[in-house]
Amino acid sequence: MVTAPVTPRAPTTSGYDVASAAARRSGRPAFRRVLMHGGLALLCAGMVYPLLWMARGSIAPEDQIFGSDSIVPSQVVLSNYVDGWGANPPGFGRFLLNSAVVSLGAVIGNLMACTLAAYAFARIEFPLKRLWFAAMLATVMVPAHATLIPQYTIYTVLGWVDTYLPLVVPKFLATDAFFIFLLVQFMRSIPRELDEAAEIDGCGHFRRFVKVMLPLMTPALATTAVFTFIWTYEDFMGPLIYLADVNEYTVPLGLRMFMNSMGQSSYGQLFAMTTLSLLPVFVVFMIFQRRLIEGIATTGLKG
Known part of the structure; x- marks a missing residue:
């Protein structure tokens, strides 16, 4: 009687060992x-x-x-809030209102001017386009202190000192190269086929900008608006240089008034008004948080 050869079985792993390895x-x-x-x-x-x-x-x-x-x-x-609100005439409410006016004007200016400039760099062909774009980016590396005296001289001649004009008008001239670059990078991620389709339908550059680009740029526009508001609202140097009337002071200058020339301060009132001044920034960030994160995440997808 012939028996078939027995094939050796491969060693198996017990269920316990498999479960232990999976758990690890x-x-x-x-x-x-x-x-x-x-x-x-x-x-x-x-x-x-x-x-x-x-x-x-x-x-x-x-x-x-x-x-x-x-x-x-x-x-x-709660006396710190009550006393701090009216400690420095005309009152902290006036400082908040002044900051809101300046910040709102800066936001509107940047949204209008920077988007138009970005569209020109992203979608319009003109002579020396790359050179002008590089020159625009180079202004980011120029310290603000280097242009402080020439700007102050110009604003003095124009009679703008002790007004909000030096803080707001430059925003309508697309002076913030960072936001132009941000918007250009976002526009480059939008397919050009949409522009070509609009051009076939007879749309010029302005209608393409309004009808095609702006509706797709909501995240980038929200990012520009939020950062412009925060940076303008927290700006101390600009109002300190150009504003002399206490009735025109913004929040940073109003907080500075809680410290006298001897370095002494009413810290309770100062902390109370500082905490209160953070609320507008917190509210704006919470409202536009989703759009802000989306704009930062999607900007620069295409070079």
Whole structure:
């Protein structure tokens, strides 16, 4: 009787070993995620702590502000807000209104002028286009202090000093090269076939800009508007140079009034008004957060 040769079986792994290996493999990414989120949480706490400490100082008595590092005050008072609101005539409400007017004018100016300039660089062919684009980008590297005296001289001759014109009018002349570059990069990511289709339908450059480009540029426009508002709202140097009447002061100059020439300050009122001044920036960011992130993420997809 002949028996068939027995083929040796390959060694098998028990179900327990397979499950253990799978558990180990799935545990490593989970551990990395926990570690990453923990590190981000610590970093976020380090960034938010000064703001929370300032907010705590705004509702703490003057003699207890610097007595503790805790963000929870031992005693809550609202007198800092009440006294700080009217401490420096014409009042902090006037400073907020002035900043809103200047910031709104700057936002409108940048949205109008920078989008038109960006469309010209992105979609219109003209002589020495690359040279002018490079010259525009080169202005980003020029320190603001280098042009401070010539600008002040020009505005003095025009009679614009002690008005909001030096803070607003340049925005309508497309002087912010950063936003022009941002919008140019976004426009380059829009297919040119849309322009060609509009041209076949008889649209000129202006109608193509209004009907085709602007509706597709909402994220980039939101990014430009938010950053322009924040940078103008927080600007200290410009209002300090060009504004002399206290009734025209913006928020940064109004906060500076809480510190006298001897370096002494009413810190409770200062912290209260500083906390209050952050609310417009926080509200604007929360409203346009989705568009802002989308604009930053999609800008520059095409070179």
